Amino acid sequence: MSDSTWSPGRQRENVLSVVRSVGGHVIAWSDDFEVSGATNPLDRPGLGPWLRGEKGPYSGIAGAAVDRIGRSLVDCLNTGYRMRDDGKLLLTYGHDGPWDLNDPVDENRFTMEAWGAQMELRASQGRNRDETVKAREQGRKRGKHSYGYRYVRLHPKANIDHMALDRGEDMPPEFQERENATEIMRTVAHRVLADETGELTEYTEAARLTRAGFFSPADHERVMSGKEPRGTPWEGAALRKMLVSQAALGYLMHKGRPVVDDKGMPVRVAPPLWNLATHEALVRKFAPKGPRQKRAQSGIHLLSGVASCGVCGFRLYRTGDPVAMTCKSRWRGLTDCQPSPTIHVSILEEHVTHWFLETFGDHMFMETVYDPGNGAEEALNEVITARTRLRDDRSAGLYDDEDDAEWYRTRYSELSAEVKRLRAVPVRPAGMVTRPTGDTVGSKWRGAVDDGERRGLLHEFGVTVKVWPEGHSPRWAAYVHDVDPDADADKSFPLIRQRSADVPVSH
Template identity: 50%
Template structure:
């Protein structure tokens, strides 16, 4: 625990300022900065009352906008007598920001202490003011040199076909030894010792669920919510755990999940700015095995594209969310509930609130029906399982096919790009011209082979599992999984007021293309 003492108004109650551009599990820089700050503060007779820590923050960031340091500079953290840093560059690596921060601190009568200066800084002394300016300018020049070297290394690695950014979700980098450079990527199936998730398996499961869905109710948004509920590590947390750090518990976001599903990185390509890096032969550079093929990638892009839909996927986590409607006005019932003395929700119900919300067509919805959730869910289960529970559960999967058309289009695009480069004069030298002819001939031969391959179109397939519908129901991890099972049979309910004899009516209208022969026979018996 970093030592602090309370503010006592002694005039040397200082805030310790620490910053790192990159935080790794093995770095000792936070401890080194702490020790240097404590030494410098002790040398001037002061003490540290708090730490303003900014990890994973660039030195070029304005100190006023930093999460740790900024609130102190803006007067939001209470009284203090000055700031202390291990070096001037921990305050910042932009000379203008450092000098402004130091000047504003001085004008407020506060002290400035850094480990690379003897005693307190006296900015009324021109020599010390000049010294601070030199140190700030040196930090800025060093920062720019680091950025230049980093850009040059990224360019070199990209040209050599080497990864230089963090791995895409579902992958982890392969090294010949722990401290050596990355030589490729492998699928990330998790590590029990570290506590990481089977990232490759999880994202493939998401892919299968989204592609197999024909109801429109399994979307990127519902899958992100499901992964969060199931406590699957988010991409950032997976990366942290793989590198020996504690997860932060960040939830999955729709945006990041869609980016993972639709990225060509899932084909094992080396990526730069969202696009595959092309090798000398004009084709994408591969650094690891593919999570799925190009046809599946194209199907995912099409399936997750924005669509206009009359009915959105339900956001609720209850068994009948979005699938129980009012018999008076036709609007979907919402979940309501009373709260106990400690704020816990109990006695949940499905209720129609359309009239209360002033929705058009609900003016005569009276009395507005409602039903206890536990009672309604129990009745639904008693209706569903006797009819379909004994049948074999058939899993529906999406077969992306061979993707022949898309593969041909990609190969033709690669060949056209090569031809355009030649037309622009890039391969006029004799040695380059020979390489161009060989590469163009190879691409043409690959196109001929693609055209000759048999084509297998995409579509849905039914797979017998040997499990019953009842066993799937019993094994469901939450009510959302049961709701998806009900939706695959088209199970819906209509609720009418209690004055009606048959107020709670359940029906099913499954897609018969997704049913086994056994289930189809059962369904026909139900209809009859």
């Protein structure tokens, strides 16, 4: 779309011209402007369904040129022969009438034009590879930037000058305050690191961001470019990849690893989203944990995963209209739970909310956050790693020449001096810190975006709810558990007994 020679408007006029020349009319447009021309026509979102016969009958296809059909010789010929074998027309601007691939002259001309398109593509790919290598050697970022960053140009048509944190400056005015990508990523990282319940994962965070209306990385990029968002949701796997990537440290990356300079240090092309200690904590947080863990709830229902059956202990599920919570363990053949409890969701949610706010609502809300420290230890480890790498290279036989040996001694001395300097800096280690927020539990509850966020508060307090069948006393009870996974289960205690009770009753 940025090439004036093949602008959408010009291509459209060329297509209409060649269609009029054969007395036809256009029944649909396949606009794959954001898809690489090297993509197989069968796999393109616009054109592919027509070629695969999924869009209904049509007489043929028309393109502005042969290289608009495909940039690969094989793809062009396969598409052309498919049209021929299916008895459909194949039209391109600049060719007199439909292509007849049964005619050797037309077939050879079509092949040559397709070959020319492929040669142009290969030359363009070669130039791009060379430019990428050159940029990497010069310590410059090229290509798509990571979410949380933006390219800065000194004027609109200038080359990229540098990378900066994306605080929403390039967004339309109505989105600038909300779409602060840097703070969005930092908030997610801090929430994940502070979670001790196991109920907050990359998937629950992705669902939270989607519900809150934050643009996904793809939509964020589209809006910054002046395009309309597509409404794509956040994806948990992609969010985890961004959180554990060293690109968040501002490093220049190649094949998933930081590029190092001739001194053995990672090349930094942008300010970091967080420091090395936070990065390592995120890597540990998302490390495989062996057997599959309990799935965290990512929906918006208040008591999903919180309410369980008082008879058999299995979780309750939402069902019916009006919606109720009921035990399905007997239906699924897991237990002989009978009679199975059922209670209207609205009743249970209303009374659990009343109990929770009455019990904890006036308490000062304390948050546990991850303190990344002052970074002195991480900086020291980074320099020691570079010095160790340099020493290992020397042991492997490098730097044996006199000129190289002199460079080695100079560089090793510089690194040793830096190690000595950093060891003298007082270290404030990274770790979890509990601090008051100035809010009460009640204000946090009322200010929550939805019931999914409120359920997170229940999990932070270790709240679970048990429900018994009608006629049982108590009908339901709420419990607060010690959220320490190593804690004895007997440390849990009921804080309320009956749904009609207005005052918590503790045992």
